Amino acid sequence: AEAGNIIVMDPRTGAIVAMADYPSYAPGEYWRVESLEQYVNTAVSALYEPGSVFKPLTLAAGLEARVIRPTDSYDDRGEIIVGNQRIRNADRRAHGPTTMTELLAYSRNVGAAHVAAMLGPTRFYEIIRRFGFGEVTGIDLMHEVPGIMRVPGNPAWHMSDLGTNAFGQGISVTPIQVVAAYGAIANDGVLMRPYVVAEVHDGAHVER
Secondary structure, eight states: OOOEEEEEEOTTTOBEEEEEEESOOOGGGTTOOSOGGGGSOHHHHOOBOOGGGGHHHHHHHHHHTTSOOTTOEEEEOSEEEETTEEEEOTTOOOOEEEEHHHHHHHTOHHHHHHHHHHHHHHHHHHHHHHTTTTSOOOOSSTTOOOOBOOOTTSTTOOHHHHHHHTTTOSOBBOHHHHHHHHHHHHTTTOOOOOBSOOOEEETTEEEO
């Protein structure tokens, strides 16, 4: 990979234990960079298309709305049409009866789009927003960006977005948003605001 991020967060508190970007720079030799872009903290300021890491969030939305159960099955025919958009599995194959657990284990695009279609646009985007997408997390770092998520009512939104957003395409997020959303899954559904600074000491005064 030409670039990447590592973020370690305590899901119970939102405390950022570690955060690293690549490429980056050495603070002691900050002038030694090949590009000014190396000064950007891409963990909070760079957008990317998350892809299949979005599928667990789609299934979590389905479970939350009670339109699916982990043991439910669907007939994977290798493709599904959502909003006149034909969506296929990455391997271009049909897999027949598939449980929701198998959908996640084998990362089936068709299954994720199927769950999103069962949810419908209103419930899908409402729950995805509750995971924190489409807005900043509020982390105590400069220049955080909110990402880009088209929703119904936006002139650029189309019903096909529902199908592709279900497996993380056609949506832009930041690494910190994804980490916080996964933290909510690990924290019994409670989304915490990520933070870097736990305390500020000024003589005898401590600010938390």
